Amino acid sequence: MDTTDTRSTPGKAGEAMTFGEKLAALMAERGIGLRQLARLVPCDHGHLSKLRSGDKTPSAKLADRLDELLCADGALAGLRPSAPTHRTLHNGPLFDREGLVLLAPPTERGRLADADYVQTLREDNQRLISMDSLHGGNDVLPLSLRIFRSAHAKLAAGSHERTVQRDLEAAAGETAEIASWIAYDADKQEIARQIIHEALFLSRLAGDRSMEQFELSHLALLALHERRSREALRICEAVQDDPRMPPRVGALFDLRRARALAQMNDCAAAFRALEQAAATIGESITERDPSWTWWLDDAELAWHRGMLHIELDEWGRAVDCMAASARTRTNARRLASTRTRARYNDLAHLLEALVHVQQWNAAESVIADVLDQAAEVGSARTAKLLRGVVAQVARDRAPSTVADASEDLRQLLAVVDPA
CATH class of the missing domain: 1.25.40 (Serine Threonine Protein Phosphatase 5, Tetratricopeptide repeat)
Incomplete structure (x- = not known):
């Protein structure tokens, strides 16, 4: 009787292969490269490289996904270590300097996230926007972080139905973007930067390019607030190279670019960028424009024009x-x-x-x-x-x-x- 465990493939010196060694062997056998496999998962190819080299331990969800893509019939997923061999940020809560919990440890306890959970999360996002619009970010920030922590923990633990993974990632990315904005309004700039990067990661995993563009515009805003004008300008220029950019999204980046140029004292270029944005915003919203661009209106244009005058020390013009x-x-x-x-x-x-x-x-x-x-x-x-x-x-x-x-x-x- 053959008692060999088919999930333990011989590795070096007759020892059982590690997850990383098995992953490398399967990729070579299937003729699939690192970046190609990362796109199929989808995940960051750098993270995948660390799994292959054994520097990282995969989550159960990622191990199952790789096993499925490489047609390993459980041989790869079965090699996943039962416990991480290294400490990561998400083994415990991540705090900001004032002790406010930003991310919670993964948990498989509580409600399994399903389609109803995702819908509730999206509804919560709209409520957070309304509360911030009415009351400002100070009191809403702890609630927004709590909602994001809950969704993030479920994703980190794989505590969700597989069929809603992409939707949950997209909704959680949106929650993180809202929380980052609220942190910005509450003048918690360190929190705003940390959370917007979480938002970008989640939206990219979900393939939500529209929300990813919004988050990049928010990252540019944070740079402008701290007068990191060249950083903001680089973000805008990199994103605007995309020929598929919806018109009003492009206008938002024109506004960010205009303010960066004003901070750099390039008056003529700043106002050219502003007028380019104004021409687009003055037109009707097209089918290509995402719903979140609703707030780009005449009032917002007037405010941005005023901010350009302030950046250029033209206070009299800023008044009007x-x-x-x-x-x-x-x-x-x-x-x-x-x-x-x-x-x-x-x-x-x-x-x-x-x-x-x-x-x-x-x-x-x-x-x-x-x-x-x-x-x-x-x-x-x-x-x-x-x-x-x-x-x-x-x-x-x-x-x-x-x-x-x-x-x-x-x-x-x-x-x-x-x-």
Whole structure:
């Protein structure tokens, strides 16, 4: 009677092959290269290389997928070690510097993710967008991270039905993108950068090119916020080489590119890029444009134009642009829009510009509007800007009525949005 375990193939010196050795042998036997196999999985070819060399241990899900693609009939999957031989980031929670949990360890406990779970996750994504639009990122951030952690842990453990894997990866990638934006608004820039990279990885696994483009535009935004203008410009130029780029997606990258150029003091090129974006956004939305481009409108264009003037130290021109943006969003709000947080940000930038040109009467009026908004919206990013404006008012020895209103704003921010 043959008692040989068919899953243990002889390796070097008569020993059983490791998973990596068996993977290498099967790839050679089937005549399939590393990059080709990675595209079929799909996964990163660098990760696959580390599995082949034995530097990484595959998840059960990935081992089964490779076994299936290489027609190994269980011989490859059966060689997967029962426990990792090395410590990875996801063996335990990943924390940020303030102790906020970003990623949870994989878990196979709880509900198995199915089509209903994925649909609920997508609905949660829409709720997160609505809450951020109304209330700002401060209080919504922990909830967005919790929702992402849950979906990420199920993917990491393979705790989902195989038929929904791609959909779950796509939905979780979208959740991560939203969480990264909310972290940006809450002025948690380190968290925003970490999570946007998770989003990019998941969307790429899912083959969701549209969301991947959105996430790259967000990565460019984070670079601009930190004045890493050349990094932002490289991202935009690399993505815009794609001839299949939908028009309004291209317009978004034109806006990012315009601001990067303004930070680099290339005024003419910055405004050429802006006008190119404006021409596209002014046209009707095409069937090729993804649904997430809905927010590219006249108010957003006015804000970006104002930001270009601010980057170029043209504060007088910035006043008109920021006023137009706030006015447009005010009118939209009366038509049942929920973009309260965006209008709050508009008013903060408008106030900053007015203080720079010392238009004190207008500044006093805007402070009154900002006071109303500050009690409603928790956006640490905007609050940080406003604290700088309050300090500028004090330095410029503004008229007493403006100084008093500015002090009221400082005290309110100390209560509702402490630094």
